[in-house]
Amino acid sequence: MKWVFEGEIFEWRGPAPYYFVAMSEVDSAELKEEARSLIYWGQVPVRVVIGETEFRTALFPKDGRYLVPLKDAVRAAEDLSEGDVVAVTLRPAERQA
Template sequence: MESCRFTAPLWRWQAQDSWFFVTLPEDAAETIRERPRPARGFGSVRVRVHLDGPGPVTVWETSVFPDSRSGSYVLPVKKKVRAAHDLEEGDPLDLMLEVLD
């Protein structure tokens, strides 16, 4: 299982105010692109995410999606996770991503 660690800011999707994402840095996106995997809807890739502090580490499974604007992938960050870590738009998130597919 391949993984990568990075820090990136949380941002709000303007088309849907309640949706928040993190854009993967290029090295993390390259890790995903290089790995062969089955075709999935919207080009999504299943991942397990580890978010470090403040507070305990939170782990969840989701998918990352290709982002045509940045040429990278975006990671959705659900409300439950944002609330548990008191996260707001612009906050840097320390993440470890494990590629599951």
């Protein structure tokens, strides 16, 4: 199964700044159900495509939604900044050992 959605890039300042795109609550609930066997520590391993860049990451749950973390390398490759709206395609991925 795959999810395709658009979202705005936002910055969350923790110990270091991180950038994310949030899934909708409906898509997040559906993903949580579909990927139940893959979830660990609340995170879901996924394969993500943004533009021409494909990468693996783990989604973080926050306030009923999953957040897609955007590494600096992904943002640089796609010339993305905070506030940009991006199209995201993601699929659950097997956990890496």
